[in-house]
Structures are given as structure tokens and as C-alpha cells.
Amino acid sequence: GAGVSQSPRYKVTKRGQDVALRCDPISGHVSLYWYRQALGQGPEFLTYFNYEAQQDKSGLPNDRFSAERPEGSISTLTIQRTEQRDSAMYRCASSFEEGANVLTFGAGSRLTVL
Amino acid sequence: EDQVTQSPEALRLQEGESSSLNCSYTVSGLRGLFWYRQDPGKGPEFLFTLYSAGEEKEKERLKATLTKKESFLHITAPKPEDSATYLCAVKRATGRRALTFGSGTRLQVQP
Numbered sequence: 001g002a003g004v005s006q007s008p009r010y011k012v013t014k015r016g017q018d019v020a021l022r023c024d025p026i027s028g029h030v031s032l033y034w035y036r037q038a039l040g041q042g043p044e045f046l047t048y049f050n051y052e053a054q055q056d057k058s059g060l061p062n063d064r065f066s067a068e069r070p071e072g073s074i075s076t077l078t079i080q081r082t083e084q085r086d087s088a089m090y091r092c093a094s095s096f097e098e099g100a101n102v103l104t105f106g107a108g109s110r111l112t113v114l
Numbered sequence: 115e116d117q118v119t120q121s122p123e124a125l126r127l128q129e130g131e132s133s134s135l136n137c138s139y140t141v142s143g144l145r146g147l148f149w150y151r152q153d154p155g156k157g158p159e160f161l162f163t164l165y166s167a168g169e170e171k172e173k174e175r176l177k178a179t180l181t182k183k184e185s186f187l188h189i190t191a192p193k194p195e196d197s198a199t200y201l202c203a204v205k206r207a208t209g210r211r212a213l214t215f216g217s218g219t220r221l222q223v224q225p
Contacts (some may be wrong), residue, residue: 004157007152010133033212035215040217040218041217041218042118042120042201042203042215042216042217043201043213043215044157045210045212045213045216048211048212055211056210056211056212057216058210059212087187091157094158098211099211101145101146101148101163102160102162102163103158103213104157104160105157105158105159107155107156107157108157
């Protein structure tokens, strides 16, 4: 695609429910990153992939968070048993090669946990 | 642990009033320092990469500089369309390959 596409743009869920956030990177981009951004803060690293391999998941807050990119393209970030503190903007970014410095970000998925 | 501190948190300028934004960093082996611009409701957009102390990059009214401990984003004769949040980020030479971002400086340029 022309840019990084994320869905849903907005998600409101009740505490305890599972949510899945989807990222469709720019076609052909090798690396895909997930960040979380609180209001008034910079993006906070969660995890990233090169092709289908998860390279670093050290930023995932706890084991309720997981991510996959099974075919090296679309990625899903899953949050199980959501809590109010999970409310944030979740941003996906991609880069055309491994270790590339220029990230192209999507518009994000705004998650609200009631 | 890598740290990126940006100041000021917010800055209000009159159109044409030049100023600088600061980014102080602590990182074990700097691979690169990056500046991004973020407009409300959108994702960050890449501006510059700086790799070594003394390096400078320019784009229109923006100039980024780098020392061993900090980076400056100089804005010359800003216009209202320069209003945005400017984010600084660092990347390590080894270990984590992802960017570590600061909290940003919210710039407002008034006509």
C-alpha cells in the first residue's frame, strides 16, 4: 500500500476483554515496529520484526501483550484481559530494510479500556 | 538504559522569531540521532538523521546539529505551518535496533 495502514482506528472495550490491533505495512518493507504513545509523550517501543521473525520483544509490558507477523507482512498486536492502564495510542511503523533508520508510521489505533 | 530528554516541553513563537529546541541523550554507543515531526492526530514523520558529532543537516527553515551529548533543532524565521510536536530519538550501535524517543517539544508559531 501507499502507507502504513492500521485498524481499527478507534477501539473501545471493557476491562477483561481481549483486543487485536492490525498493522499493514508498506508493501515490501522488511521491518515492522510496534510502539505505544501516551498523550503528550513520545512513542514507547514495544516490539519489532524483521520479515516474520520477532527480533526484540523487550518492550512488551507483560505477558498479556503479544505480537505476530506470520507471513512477513501484516502484523497483529494482541492484548489479553485488557486493563484500564492499557488505554493508549498504539502505533505501527515499517522500514524498507533491516536496521533502516527511517521509519514510516501509521496513523495509529486508539484503544480505550473502560 | 538509553535516555532522551527534550526541552522545552512547549514553545510558543511569533512568526519569524527564530529559536532552538534541545535534545539531550544518554546512550551506550550512538548509531544515530533522529528528528521527527508529529502533527496532531498523525504519526511521526521523519526529518533528519545525524550520525556523528559536528554533523549538521538542513531542510527549509530547520537545521539539526549534533554534539556528543545533545542535539539542537534550530528553527529560522518560523511560519505557522511549522507548528507541530518535534520528537528526538536515538538508536544504539549494538543491542536494541529500535528507536528510543523523547517526549517531544510542542511548538506553536503564531501569525
